[in-house]
Amino acid sequence: MKIPKRIASAVINSLKGGVVPRIGLPYITVGRESEITALLHDVDIIANGGASFRFIVGKYGSGKSFLLQAIRSNVMERGFVVADADLSPERRLQGTKGQGLATYRELIRNLSTRTRPEGGALQLILDRWISGVQSEVAAEGILPESDDFGSAVERRIFGVIRSLNELVHGFDFARLLTMYYRATLEDNPEQQALVIKWLRGEYNTKSEAKAELGINIVITDEDWYEYIKLLAAFLKKAGYSGMLVLIDELVNIYKVPNAITRQYNYEKILTMYNDTLQGKAQHLGIILCGTPQCIEDTRRGVYSYEALRSRLAEGRFGLAAPSMRDMLAPIIRLEPLRPEELLVLTEKLTDLHAQLFDYPSVLTDAQRELFIRIELSRIGADNHITPREVIRDYIELLDIAYQNPTLDVEKLLHSDAFSYAAPQLPKPNESNREDAAEQDAEYAEFEL
Secondary structure, three states: OOOOHHHHHHHHHHHHOOOOOOOOHHHOOOOOHHHHHHHHHHHHHHHOOOEEEEEEEOOOOOOHHHHHHHHHHHHHHOOEEEEEEEOEOOEOOOOOOOHHHHHHHHHHHOOEEOOEOOOOOHHHHHHHHHHHHHHHHHHOOOOOOOHHHHHHHHHHHHHHHHHHOOOOOHHHHHHHHHHHHHHHHOOOHHHHHHHHHHHOOOOOOHHHHHHHHOOOOOOOOOOHHHHHHHHHHHHHHOOOOEEEEEEEOOHHHHOOOOHHHHHHHHHHHHHHHHHHHHOOOOOEEEEEEEOHHHHHOOOOOHHHOHHHHHHHOOOHHHHHOOOOOOOOOOEEEOOOOOHHHHHHHHHHHHHHHHHHHOOOOOOOHHHHHHHHHHHHOOOOHHHHOOHHHHHHHHHHHHHHHHHOOOOOHHHHHHOHHHHOOOOOOOOOOHHHHHHHHHHHHHHHHHHO
């Protein structure tokens, strides 16, 4: 298969750097059939008016972010709008200094559709909605130049807006949509930009919003999630299949040093979980990604919040048959890729690398098989090696083989330097010990 060099370069460079490419995933997707099938089942439910909530749990480099991007690409082709964000010390689900609002802003900034997969699709969505309504009215035989056209379009626009009034903050959200529609009719890009600014959560104070828009309300840390639900409801009315929210790096909540702050964040997760499963949200899917530790640690992980632990912990049947995964449970745990899947992946990477640098592939099937066998035979590989490490090692091997045409690849693979080379874990230092002591003291204070 001929692959554009722009895409091949993005894929190879991203994987070598240890990050997931946002384009070109279909060229390298391998395995994860059961996980993708389960998540696409959720997507069907969302499209039919339901909602879903999932955790994807796996070690660093196990493929969580890759699975998210694969689902992201798939659902956009199905007419969904996708919003994704990585949590960080500055972005949480709840905060007192704008951390929750920062997450909302990141989600809206990354709002993506099939025609705008790189993000920033909010204004495109609003313009497409208004244009779509105008096209529907014209298709019914009311010509744009007729006197009835404008009133017919307005009736449809206000029909969508009125349906949002029943939701929390729906009146103000509908008022903003009305402003945007009237600014479009009046060809007033400045007013349109102000409405977009508000919807992005960029107003810091009510007085600022009141002065520029006449709206005495702004999106805050406390209520940003309510506007996500509103947006999902609007998107369905605007002709999309629904909305999927992808939030990665849940470990950044686990790392928050203050126990009370962590509990507030877990309470926000509980609100999202209950809303989606109890039918309080519609046309909305939420997927959170984290490591096993940040989920299962009963002292500071998600399981430290008893209301979540009781909902998410495996039942007796799951514990009795750990080899049989329940893909319909709220938590999807990623298993390592099988050796045959890794072999197929190396084949795809070999072809991609050869097309990028315009050279005939120099690695044979036997050499690729040898590479996988040696990678998986290292001490501790059963529990610790991840697809990220295998991919990075293999791309490095491809780079070396390409730059050294006379290299004996099998000799290199059989060498002790390769067979026993392994990344070194950082040694504990005094700062680590101090951090651990502070955390222990914090735990004791919180438990008391």
